[in-house]
Amino acid sequence: MFLLLFGGFIGFTGYQLVWDERAQLLTSMFVAMLRSIPAFGATLTRLFIGGLGISDGTLVRILFLHIGPATALYAFLWWHYVRLRHPKIWPPGVWVLFCVGLVFLLAGVVPMTRETIPAAAPAAHPTSFPMDVFFLIPFWLLNFLPAGVVVLLLVALFVGGLAIPYASRRETPVEMGVRHSGVAQVIDGNCTGCELCYYDCPYNAIVMVPSPGPGLSKAAANRSLLAVVIESRCVECGICIGACPFEALELPKFLERDVLRQVAEALRPGSGQAVRA
Numbered sequence: 362m363f364l365l366l367f368g369g370f371i372g373f374t375g376y377q378l379v380w381d382e383r384a385q386l387l388t389s390m391f392v393a394m395l396r397s398i399p400a401f402g403a404t405l406t407r408l409f410i411g412g413l414g415i416s417d418g419t420l421v422r423i424l425f426l427h428i429g430p431a432t433a434l435y436a437f438l439w440w441h442y443v444r445l446r447h448p449k450i451w452p453p454g455v456w457v458l459f460c461v462g463l464v465f466l467l468a469g470v471v472p473m474t475r476e477t478i479p480a481a482a483p484a485a486h487p488t489s490f491p492m493d494v495f496f497l498i499p500f501w502l503l504n505f506l507p508a509g510v511v512v513l514l515l516v517a518l519f520v521g522g523l524a525i526p527y528a529s530r531r532e533t534p535v536e537m538g539v540r541h542s543g544v545a546q547v548i549d550g551n552c553t554g555c556e557l558c559y560y561d562c563p564y565n566a567i568v569m570v571p572s573p574g575p576g577l578s579k580a581a582a583n584r585s586l587l588a589v590v591i592e593s594r595c596v597e598c599g600i601c602i603g604a605c606p607f608e609a610l611e612l613p614k615f616l617e618r619d620v621l622r623q624v625a626e627a628l629r630p631g632s633g634q635a636v637r638a
């Protein structure tokens with residue numbers, strides 16, 4: 362939800378940057394939304410558009426508010442990718458490059474045609490604009506709802522989205538006992554010392570120690586480090602199992618091969634459990 366709203370804000374400031382009549386009207390609507398916020402309205406308006414109305418400083422603010430969050434988003438996505446990348450589920454690099462290339466090629470061959478909207482002018486008083494239902498939906502809502510209600514809805518979406526993970530019911534001790542699958546175990550022979558599990562364990566339950574000797578598998582023959590699970594910290598979440606590309610971690614009562622078999626069975630046509638689109 363955070364990403365959706367954050368991305369929506371970046372898209373909205375992008376439309377403002379074009380500075381045509383749509384941008385002009387969007388900015389006025391945005392100001393109305395900000396001013397509807399009790400107590401902080403005027404401060405937020407100054408923060409977001411550099412004054413209480415459109416002024417010389419407005420476009421510079423908007424440029425910063427577009428590029429700053431977009432750059433932060435890329436940085437976070439990259440950080441996320443580096444932390445959670447899993448070679449088994451990530452498509453091979455060549456496929457990724459092919460898809461990116463295809464998008465660029467298609468954008469060149471079939472460029473998006475845009476409506477021409479007149480440039481913004483102080484004397485212009487636009488009353489409508491071509492709609493983008495993805496980025497500009499809150500502004501469409503302003504057709505039917507007062508600005509304050511739309512702001513309230515956005516805040517509710519944001520807070521509600523953040524609260525979802527905490528709203529689910531907690532397991533009872535009995536349910537936890539049934540689920541208990543034993544702390545993660547390192548399969549010494551397979552561990553290459555790559556440290557992926559060490560970085561991915563959210564509970565700091567894995568440490569890397571100097572390897573007492575080479576591993577058994579070919580990949581692990583030249584390792585210098587070995588992963589060790591600190592049992593008192595492990596909550597059996599299984600994240601490290603997914604992080605390890607070398608099948609060197611297991612939850613004893615929840616073996617990877619059993620899970621994969623269950624998934625394969627569930628996906629078999631006619632199993633009655635297949636995931637349907």
Ligand code: HEM
Nearest residue numbers: 368371372373374375376378379380427428431432434496
């Ligand atoms: C999550 C990333 C981003 C999203 C979703 C996004 C979205 C948009 C959108 C929807 C527009 C309006 C397009 C139009 O109708 O012309 C736009 C315009 C613009 N964006 Fe972005 N953008 C992103 C990242 C960036 C970054 C990183 C930069 C610069 C380093 C940038 C610079 C601009 C500029 C200069 C314009 C104005 C283009 C014009 O005047 O036609 N954007 N953006």
Ligand code: SF4
Nearest residue numbers: 562595596598599601
């Ligand atoms: S199962 Fe979870 S808590 Fe335990 S070592 Fe693996 S990632 Fe860490």
Ligand code: SF4
Nearest residue numbers: 552553555556558605
């Ligand atoms: S257990 Fe797996 S992910 Fe962790 S260091 Fe060893 S090979 Fe790498």
